[in-house]
Amino acid sequence: MDEGQYIYCLIETGEARNFGAIGIGNQGDAVTTIAYGDLSAVVSRVPMTKYVVSKETIISHEKVIEMVMRDYTVLPVRFYTVAPNAEEIRTLLRRRYQEFKKLFRELDNKVELGLKALWKDMNAVFGEIAEENNDIKAVGALAAETGRDKDAVDERGKPALEHKKAEEGQAILQPLRRVAADSCLNRTYGDDMILNAAFLVDRAREKEFDSEVEKIAAQHENRIELKYVGPAPPYSFVNIVVRE
Secondary structure (H helix, E strand, C coil): EEEEEEEEEEEEECCCCCCCCCCCCCEEEEEEEEEEEEEEEEEEECCCCCCCCCCCHHHHHHHHHHHHHHHCCCCEHHHHHEEEHHHHHHHHHHHHHHHHHHHHHHCCCEEEEEEEEEECCCHHHHHHHHHCCCHHHHHHHHHHHHHHHHHCCCCCCCHHHHHHHHHHHHHHHHHCCCCCCCECCCCCCCCCCCEEEEEEEEHHHHHHHHHHHHHHHHHHCCCEEEEEEEEEECCCCCCCCCCC
């Protein structure tokens, strides 16, 4: 069976590295590097037949990148990117050398931290919306009396709910953006999720960022639940696509 080179991420080194037998597919394939100048692709050998996308293969992909990230700034490559041979990888690094070097300068020594914020008591939130919007008081009253959260905010209440999310989300974002080098907002899910954000943070300011999250959690402990994850590779800020 023909084999190719599975690409996990790019790193800024020309030195040969072996990260161990941790390659995708659980076949004990070594994860190594293929270099062009001072850039390298982190790779392992795989059959050219495409793997079925599954939770296990995605986790394997991410675990490799997280291990590499212990020693290097990484540019993640899109899941299941396979090159037919090492020469094609060197050609990729050569052709896009300046682009990749610029990304490394922007992401040097930075990690991604993720934060989700969710209201703890939706009945209380619906009650507040009703008090703030006379035309939907009946909707808030229904929520308070019956607890029917999903039915309580109908088409009249949705805009008010989204406005409240945006307002409270911005209050959470402001102190964190002062510490982060960059941030992006991801899609929220459900009526209770106020914020789903990713932050690019310099490793030297990671503890400062942690402290800001702790302050926000303490300020809103009775109202908002925070789900804080990281450090992780900068998936939200770069995802190298080799070919469409």
